[in-house]
Amino acid sequence: MGRSPCCDKVGLKKGPWTPEEDQKLLAYIEEHGHGSWRALPSKAGLQRCGKSCRLRWTNYLRPDIKRGKFSLQEEQTIIQLHALLGNRWSAIATHLPKRTDNEIKNYWNTHLKKRLTKMGIDPVTHKPKNDAILSSHDGHLKSTANLSHMAQWESARLEAEARLVRQSKLRSNSPPPITTTTTTTLNKPMAPPPLCVDILKAWNGAWASNNGIGHHESPTSTTVSYNITNAVENNASFKEEGNIEDDGKRLVSEFKQGIENAISGLSDVPILPMEIAWPTQESLIRVDHDDDITENINDQHVPSGNFVENFTDLLLNNSGKADRSPSDGDQESCDIAGAPLPMGSASGYFEDNKNYWNSILNLVNSSPSHSPMF
DNA sequence: AAACTGCGCAACCGCAAACGC
DNA sequence: TGCGTTTGCGGTTGCGCAGTT
Missing domain, CATH: 1.10.10 (Arc Repressor Mutant, subunit A)
Structure with missing residues (x-):
């Protein structure tokens, strides 16, 4: 039955x-x-x-829905958040005021996904599709898959933790149920924000502060997980103390600080932002499934998050236009499906990572304090 | 002008989490 | 704590429209 x-x-x-x-x-x-x-x-x-x-x-009747064409800023936000969160449309939607998850999902499937695919980018992993071809080592393929898998698990776990805290916050912070026109649904855009970015903050804060020179540990390590969990638990504990406002500010501040630390420490600390990380063949030696710790992964220069930033720019700059000539390429570029992509060469790697984190920081900073972002 | 094709989007479906008794 | 109900979410479908042959 x-x-x-x-x-x-x-x-x-x-x-x-x-x-x-x-x-x-x-x-x-x-x-x-x-x-x-x-x-x-x-x-x-x-x-x-x-x-x-x-x-x-x-999806349609709510008065706070913005309809019509997506702006470039919105497109960029969707691409970046999709790289971070995957197909978690509701989570992405909370960062795009007045857009519904359904609308974003549709837009992704009908526009952005195709654009990525056309350019030889796997819209799921946000990596070049011929990454596999470029790599002749099965081990690397395995490791890449493992890393991606691991990142997905970690991402899911963080999402779950974030949800837990959000629930706690909602319960402690929300007024009694409203029975007039302002229902919970009506209030949705004004509801306390999701904490996935708080988690990112915790992640990056912990990552930046706990990973000094020579401290090579994957962001999925137990140390970082412990810190994130602590942050989440501390966050949850604030509900009892009625310090949610302060806690939120503290979290935001720590997040920003974490990113700034990451930016300032780029020359020392390779950043591996979850699934956007784009490991090179040499950078991935072994992924240990048993304890979720990736070894050697940070010992090499990893052209990672910058890819999303560069790619987003490329997408937006090239949307509907002819491809750029490879001759005006940035540093070393790689022509994928006719589109020259800045690949984050060794020389530009740190700068590119910085760009990536700056972009995320901008995203955070550009969100009004009352927005669903924070 | 009719048939065909592709696209965009609203709406549906089913699963799983959350809720409440 | 268990269980039935409700809600939220993501994947998928199908319809209408525009462009092409």
């Missing part, structure tokens, strides 16, 4: 919404709030299931 679809009930309408239905839904929510979605359709006089109503509201 499988679970029966929510719209199985006879008489429930499916398919496109009519203006009349929209009007009914809008009017009801404006007056009563959505309350229980399951109960809403009958109360609002709609022959729809609650799920359909919720989707219609969150």
